[in-house]
Amino acid sequence: MDAVRQWIHAGLDAIERARSGLHTAVDDLVEDGTITREQAEAVLEAWKRTTNQDLSTSSDEREPSRALSDDIFRRLQKLAPVSREDHDQLVARVAELERRLGSE
DSSP: OHHHHHHHHHHHHHHHHHHHHHHHHHHHHHHHTSSOHHHHHHHHHHHHHHHSOOTTSOHHHHHHHHHHHHHHHHHHHHHSOOOHHHHHHHHHHHHHHHHHHHHO
C-alpha cells in the first residue's frame, strides 16, 4: 500500500505543479498585456472547473467519476508489492519444488 500512497502523492504533486505553472503563465500573459486580468481569472476558473469536482454537481453526475476512481483503486491494490515475508516464503517454496523435481 506504500506504493499506492507514493503514486497518489506523486499525482497530487504533479497537479500542484501544473496549477502553479498555469498561474505563473497566466500572470505573465497579463503582465505582457496579452490578456486582461478578467480573462486571466476566467482561464483559471475554467481550469478549476475541469480539474475539480464542482461542489454543486449532483451525485448522479459525479457517480461515473467515483466508479472510475474505485476501479483504479482496486487495480492499484492488485499491483501493491508483496511483503518481504510473503516473498521469502514463495522463494523457499519454489526452491523446495525445484529440489524435489531435480531429485526424481
